[in-house]
Amino acid sequence: MRRRSWLVAAAVxxxxxxxxxxxxxxxxxxxxxxxxxxxxxxxRPAEQERLQxxxxxxxxxxxxxxxxxxxxPQPRDPVLAALPQGRGRxxxxxxxxxxxxxxxxxLLLECINRQGNQGLERMRQELGVNPxxxxxxxxxxxxxxxxxxxxxxxxxxxxxxxASSRSYGDKGRIFEQPARRRSLPDGTVQESRAHxxxxxxxxxxxxxxxxxxxxQAFDRLEGRAAADNPAIREEQTFGDIYGVLSPEDLARxxxxxxxxxxxxxxxxxxxxxxxxxxxxxxxxxxHVTGTDPRKLQDVGxxxxxxxxxxxxxxxxxxxxxxxxxxxxxxxQPGLASFNLEMALPLSFLEEQLAFCRKQxxxxxx
Amino acid sequence: MRPLLEVAWQVLxxxxxxxxxxxxxxxxxxxxxxxxxxxxxxxxDGALAASRLFxxxxxxxxxxxxxxxxPLLSVxxxxxxxxxxxxxxxxxxxxxxxxxxxxxxxxxxxLPLRRWQLLGGTFLGVWMLALAGALYGSxxxxxxxxxxxxLWTVGPVLAALLAGVTFxxIYAVMLTAALFVRSAALSAALGxxxxxxxxxxxxxxxxSVLLEPGFSRMAFRAMTALIPRVSALADASVALAxxxxxxxxxxxxxxxxxxxxxxxxxxxxxxxxxxxxF
Amino acid sequence: xxPSVVPWMPxxxxxxxxMTSIEVSGLSKTYTGLFRRHDRQALRGVDLTLPRGAAFxxxxxxGAGKTTxxxxxxxxxxxxxxxVRVLGxxxxxxxxxxxxxxxxxxLHLPASAMPLGFLEGLARLKGLQVLETELEALLAHVGLGDxxxxxxxxxxxxxxxxxxxxxxxxxxxxxxVLDEPTDGIDPLGRVEVRRILAGELERGATLFLNxxxxxxxxxxxxxxxxxxxxQLVRFGRQEELRRVEPRWRVRFAPEVDGAVLRxxxxxxxxxxxxxxxxxxxxxxxxxxxxxxxxxxxxxxLAHETWxxxxxxxxxxxxxx
Numbered sequence: 001m002r003r004r005s006w007l008v009a010a011a012v013x014x015x016x017x018x019x020x021x022x023x024x025x026x027x028x029x030x031x032x033x034x035x036x037x038x039x040x041x042x043x044r045p046a047e048q049e050r051l052q053x054x055x056x057x058x059x060x061x062x063x064x065x066x067x068x069x070x071x072x073p074q075p076r077d078p079v080l081a082a083l084p085q086g087r088g089r090x091x092x093x094x095x096x097x098x099x100x101x102x103x104x105x106x107l108l109l110e111c112i113n114r115q116g117n118q119g120l121e122r123m124r125q126e127l128g129v130n131p132x133x134x135x136x137x138x139x140x141x142x143x144x145x146x147x148x149x150x151x152x153x154x155x156x157x158x159x160x161x162x163a164s165s166r167s168y169g170d171k172g173r174i175f176e177q178p179a180r181r182r183s184l185p186d187g188t189v190q191e192s193r194a195h196x197x198x199x200x201x202x203x204x205x206x207x208x209x210x211x212x213x214x215x216q217a218f219d220r221l222e223g224r225a226a227a228d229n230p231a232i233r234e235e236q237t238f239g240d241i242y243g244v245l246s247p248e249d250l251a252r253x254x255x256x257x258x259x260x261x262x263x264x265x266x267x268x269x270x271x272x273x274x275x276x277x278x279x280x281x282x283x284x285x286x287h288v289t290g291t292d293p294r295k296l297q298d299v300g301x302x303x304x305x306x307x308x309x310x311x312x313x314x315x316x317x318x319x320x321x322x323x324x325x326x327x328x329x330x331x332q333p334g335l336a337s338f339n340l341e342m343a344l345p346l347s348f349l350e351e352q353l354a355f356c357r358k359q360x361x362x363x364x365x
Numbered sequence: 366m367r368p369l370l371e372v373a374w375q376v377l378x379x380x381x382x383x384x385x386x387x388x389x390x391x392x393x394x395x396x397x398x399x400x401x402x403x404x405x406x407x408x409x410d411g412a413l414a415a416s417r418l419f420x421x422x423x424x425x426x427x428x429x430x431x432x433x434x435x436p437l438l439s440v441x442x443x444x445x446x447x448x449x450x451x452x453x454x455x456x457x458x459x460x461x462x463x464x465x466x467x468x469x470x471x472x473x474x475x476l477p478l479r480r481w482q483l484l485g486g487t488f489l490g491v492w493m494l495a496l497a498g499a500l501y502g503s504x505x506x507x508x509x510x511x512x513x514x515x516l517w518t519v520g521p522v523l524a525a526l527l528a529g530v531t532f533x534x535i536y537a538v539m540l541t542a543a544l545f546v547r548s549a550a551l552s553a554a555l556g557x558x559x560x561x562x563x564x565x566x567x568x569x570x571x572x573s574v575l576l577e578p579g580f581s582r583m584a585f586r587a588m589t590a591l592i593p594r595v596s597a598l599a600d601a602s603v604a605l606a607x608x609x610x611x612x613x614x615x616x617x618x619x620x621x622x623x624x625x626x627x628x629x630x631x632x633x634x635x636x637x638x639x640x641x642x643f
Numbered sequence: 644x645x646p647s648v649v650p651w652m653p654x655x656x657x658x659x660x661x662m663t664s665i666e667v668s669g670l671s672k673t674y675t676g677l678f679r680r681h682d683r684q685a686l687r688g689v690d691l692t693l694p695r696g697a698a699f700x701x702x703x704x705x706g707a708g709k710t711t712x713x714x715x716x717x718x719x720x721x722x723x724x725x726x727v728r729v730l731g732x733x734x735x736x737x738x739x740x741x742x743x744x745x746x747x748x749x750l751h752l753p754a755s756a757m758p759l760g761f762l763e764g765l766a767r768l769k770g771l772q773v774l775e776t777e778l779e780a781l782l783a784h785v786g787l788g789d790x791x792x793x794x795x796x797x798x799x800x801x802x803x804x805x806x807x808x809x810x811x812x813x814x815x816x817x818x819x820v821l822d823e824p825t826d827g828i829d830p831l832g833r834v835e836v837r838r839i840l841a842g843e844l845e846r847g848a849t850l851f852l853n854x855x856x857x858x859x860x861x862x863x864x865x866x867x868x869x870x871x872x873x874q875l876v877r878f879g880r881q882e883e884l885r886r887v888e889p890r891w892r893v894r895f896a897p898e899v900d901g902a903v904l905r906x907x908x909x910x911x912x913x914x915x916x917x918x919x920x921x922x923x924x925x926x927x928x929x930x931x932x933x934x935x936x937x938x939x940x941x942x943x944l945a946h947e948t949w950x951x952x953x954x955x956x957x958x959x960x961x962x963x
Contacts, residue, residue, distance in 0.1 A: 006481075007636045013632055014629040019622075020622035024616065024617070025597055026613070308429035311429050326429070338427075368768070371767050384755075468747050469750075470719075472810075
């Protein structure tokens with residue numbers, strides 16, 4: 001009888017084991033906790049198709065080419081043609097259409113909607129432009145901004161009311177609003193800078209401070225100026241955000257605490273080609289090139305070390321969010337360049353935009 | 366309690382005198398020495414800048430050293446866990462049958478020891494031997510990474526400990542089986558079977574959704590409810606080694622369940638040992 | 644109890660309880676086969692009482708149940724029926740087994756261990772605090788003093804047997820159960836073993852011996868039991884069991900006339916001796932008187948005895 005009690009004990013232990021293990025493991029299939037990041041490294045098939053479909057700018061064929069038997073130039077992307085020419089410039093393109101349908105875009109839209117979209121509504125009513133539907137790409141340069149899209153219904157006159165407008169070239173219109181000084185009721189003087197806006201063929205709108213820049217862009221679009229060396233080449237148009245940064249603009253973007261790194265970047269004449277994928281979690285790739293490959297490698301190592309130190313520092317200070325973000329950072333050394341890759345998990349962005357979920361105050365904008 | 370520990374100690378003494386035990390420890394030491402000599406890691410400001418194996422540069426991105434070494438730590442954790450279990454099954458399968466060898470079992474049963482102390486002590490001794498091997502290898506790897514890369518992590522040691530707990534459950538089944546049929550081969554076969562079943566049980570949630578809802582799914586879930594979740598513990602050990610989050614509601618509960626299972630198997634073994642004529 | 648079993652109890656002081664080392668009553672053991680088919684009854688109702696300090700030899704043919712009996716004494720197996728008491732307690736109690744030294748027929752010895760290490764481990768399992776010098780003395784006592792530094796794997800059969808004996812002697816047990824203790828030991832070694840066992844008996848230990856070497860059993864044991872077919876067919880003091888009643892063996896002076904002796908009722912036996920049947924001293928003396936009257940001179944007179952082999956054969960013949 002006493003020996004049989006071992007069998008009873010075994011049965012009880014097995015039952016307990018089953019119950020405890022069921023509790024310990026759970027019954028739900030665990031969702032993968034890994035971050036799904038797509039790092040844009042080259043043109044993908046969808047982007048190839050996009051590129052092809054944007055070659056709508058037909059250049060004017062010259063007589064010389066026809067008689068000399070040369071192949072006439074191929075259709076080009078008008079946005080790229082309008083960009084400033086030459087290397088060492090800064091231009092960043094945001095694929096507004098793609099971003100609008102991305103998780104990040106959904107977060108931003110939710111934020112905009114919660115904060116009140118009166119600005120967007122006003123734009124729709126006064127300008128006849130719906131940014132959420134009519135914008136295709138937004139280009140940011142040091143000189144200004146360019147937006148491509150469908151603007152057939154736009155009423156540009158109502159945007160710059162005091163501006164003078166004139167035609168320029170075959171399809172361009174330029175609006176100029178001079179600088180103004182206005183006295184306010186409290187006695188102060190408000191100064192506003194000059195604004196220039198150019199609209200080309202109801203598909204491109206440019207904003208800046210210089211008329212010359214806008215005219216030059218129109219000249220490139222209509223074949224009056226060379227446009228064969230744009231700041232961003234066709235093969236660089238991959239990602240949901242892409243562009244190039246000049247050494248000076250890159251140095252301005254790096255935090256002041258990293259002064260040594262800034263100086264190193266200046267010395268190697270570093271230029272950055274930036275690509276961001278926003279289809280799931282944000283994946284960013286910065287391809288850095290420079291004039292001195294050896295020094296560039298050192299810069300790459302220094303950046304890798306700086307990121308690692310930054311992560312350690314964040315861990316020590318208890319900033320788990322920053323530490324988790326920097327976990328995805330890495331530097332891939334190449335022969336005469338290096339790639340810096342970083343990922344921003346969607347959860348991090350959600351936390352950053354958590355303020356949007358708070359209801360706006362009753363008297364707010 | 367003291368007789369139990371004395372029996373365990375005698376098992377360890379006997380195992381230490383076996384040549385293959387020496388070979389095992391020499392083997393682990395050899396691998397560690399080879400790795401320490403052949404693996405070179407260049408760490409700069411906490412970032413792994415480059416790594417070389419036997420002089421060949423391994424493609425490695427420059428990133429924080431603990432992040433960069435996660436794949437190595439993960440692979441090591443899997444090797445320590447599953448490799449340790451597999452080796453333990455093969456190397457320890459004959460302790461049970463040897464205990465029951467004619468001439469030996471009669472002598473042992475004539476000693477002033479209770480049968481459950483004899484069985485429990487044998488189990489404890491073998492388990493401690495397997496755990497010592499796993500901890501030796503994992504501690505060596507921890508030391509290696511700490512000295513070479515400045516990365517001091519107890520991840521590999523945790524993986525070894527989890528493997529040790531899992532092996533306890535598997536060996537309990539092996540030892541109990543030997544009491545029914547005195548055969549090292551059968552003992553090893555059952556241990557391997559338990560390992561495979563445990564891997565399946567660890568993924569029972571994922572596998573069950575593939576089955577037709579109804580009787581087959583219910584039967585599968587019922588049958589795997591009792592089996593130790595070996596693969597879940599392996600994945601947890603990898604997560605611990607790589608300093609990632611463990612995707613389990615409660616790791617401690619899972620471990621406790623595995624321990625209870627092992628105790629249940631041993632209880633069956635004690636019943637058989639108490640009832641048996643030798 | 645079989646009529647051939649001579650009940651025997653030691654002389655003891657009046658008023659004191661007899662001290663028994665082994666007390667077995669109605670002991671039976673049946674080995675059950677699979678699904679209870681082919682059950683085998685190894686022991687059938689054995690009764691035996693052995694006093695402290697006795698030297699007991701258990702003999703019998705193969706398959707008689709001797710090993711089963713020994714295992715029941717040690718608690719290695721459990722009886723199907725009956726009771727077993729050893730040294731006043733149940734053999735299942737560790738405290739009882741702590742006072743027993745056992746040498747199995749085939750003792751497993753770890754080949755890669757040293758003899759001192761083996762004995763030390765065994766002492767720890769028995770809960771004994773033994774100094775290394777004591778263990779060395781024990782090894783020397785059994786004739787292994789010269790090979791302390793050799794691994795057990797390099798021992799001969801006889802050396803392994805001596806080591807097993809040393810293991811059984813650890814802790815000066817009250818009961819020694821030895822299964823074929825001189826197996827593999829050379830003749831001179833056997834003398835040594837007998838001396839060792841005699842020393843243990845002098846110390847007050849009880850000896851339980853199972854040996855196929857009947858000569859050894861004859862020399863060592865004062866009490867003998869014969870097991871056959873699971874039953875104890877003979878049990879008692881050796882000199883009483885071996886006595887062939889009512890036969891006497893006589894040696895006459897060489898000049899005796901055989902025919903005359905035959906006429907007076909003597910039978911010629913081997914070794915130049917003669918035997919006669921006499922149920923009491925009067926009959927014996929009458930036969931001797933007739934022989935002397937015929938001119939025979941008596942040189943030697945003793946009760947006819949079997950050797951153990953003869954006893955065994957007689958016992959088995961009677962039970963066949």
